[in-house]
Amino acid sequence: MVGETVDRIVADALEAEVRSRYRPRSGSVAETVVCRLETGDGDGDEPPSRVVCKRGGASVWTGDVIEPLVLEYMTAATDLPVPRVLASGSFADGSNDPLERWAIYEFREGANPGPRYHKLEPTVRRRLVADAGELLGRLHGTSALAFDRVGGLARGADDRSLRLREPDGWHAVDPGWPLTRVPVPLAGDEDCRPVLTHGDYQPSNLLVDDDGAVTAVLDWGNAHVTHAEYALARAEARFVDVYAGRLPRAERKQLQELFRRTYANCAPLETGFDRRAPVYKLLWVAQSGANYLRIAREPRGRRQLRTQVRRLVE
Known part of the structure; x- marks a missing residue:
């Protein structure tokens, strides 16, 4: 185009x-x-x-x-x-x-911090993570964006409204059935609050100013409804865990605590999330792999994957 x-x-x-x-x-x-x-x-x-x-x-x-x-x-x-x-x-x-x-x-002003996220000044990175956690909490804590079940978002019959479509297969929208087989102290009904979430919340989909303050959240094309804690764990992995080896362990721990704290200022965060988060993150890795395989079976999906790979290489 x-x-x-x-x-x-x-x-x-x-x-x-x-x-x-x-x-x-x-x-x-x-x-x-x-x-x-x-x-x-x-x-x-x-x-x-x-x-x-x-x-x-x-x-x-x-x-x-x-x-x-x-x-x-x-x-x-x-x-x-x-x-x-x-x-x-x-x-x-x-x-x-x-x-x-x-x-x-x-058009929103700001720089994309994704390519240089691990090279930012620590104070700038902390401001970015604090804002990112708060914004995700505000998204998940907005009552007008609450749903009664999880699913993908599709266009309604009038082509101008959104409708919720049931998840098709095992993928990263719905972690429900694996978690129902986990003991109650690890996962319960209160941890499965359906919320609208971004779908690809990570540094590359933000714009920030020179101090690290977030000026825009971009690229909502994969927004969907999933469980709040699952979406939080996935986002935390993208801002913290994937930078193992690039950021010191002590700093990653500080960023993790900061991300959760600013999120919890705006949305409920149940006790014990620290025990559940590793399970959510492992599930996300497994589901993402399965989802990529499903997408790769279709011509449209293969085009999207090629575009993503090309952008990563660039």
Whole structure:
């Protein structure tokens, strides 16, 4: 999605001319282009000076492009720092092909800390982790985002609403049945609170300022509903555990405690999470492997995996 296609989408949706465009160095699996517009500073009815245009980005859980709907839902229900949806649509009305769908988002200032996360100054990294834990807690602690069961998110029949779809197979949306076979002191009903969660909450999907304060949470295309503690453990693994060997053990322990403490300031954290977290994390590794195998069986899934691998290499 480059050149004339982007220009036409922006011109039709925002009545603005694209002056220049570039691809972000890291980020979404969707085809993503940052556009600098000819006029406007974001005041009044004028378009902003920069916008982000995306095409595709199907959810790995349901195959639907849900990010515009999730962000509209988030903007209405929370004050979390997420991009506003400026416009969305499709190239062909009624098409079920994810690549036919596009959306234009607000451009948020900040740097992507993912590629240099382990090289940040410790004080900057602590601020980032503190903010990340608080934001995840605010997400999981918002009553308007509570659900009665887990599942993937798909488009409703009207194409403008979200519906919850039952999990299909054993994957990282639902850890329920393995945990029901674990003794009660390790896992109980109070630990399985269904919440809307990001789906890929990690440093590479944040923007931060020079001090490490989070300015935006990006790439909600794989958002889904899962158990709160499971989502917390998965996120903790992405901010702390995967950096074993790159960060000193003592610092990882401090970051883990900080992440949990700031999360617990905004959402319930049941006693004994420290005993359950390793089980959740092992389960996440196993389920993620099984999920990648399932995705790789489909052409769409193989395209997404190739895109992810290419971005990792870059």
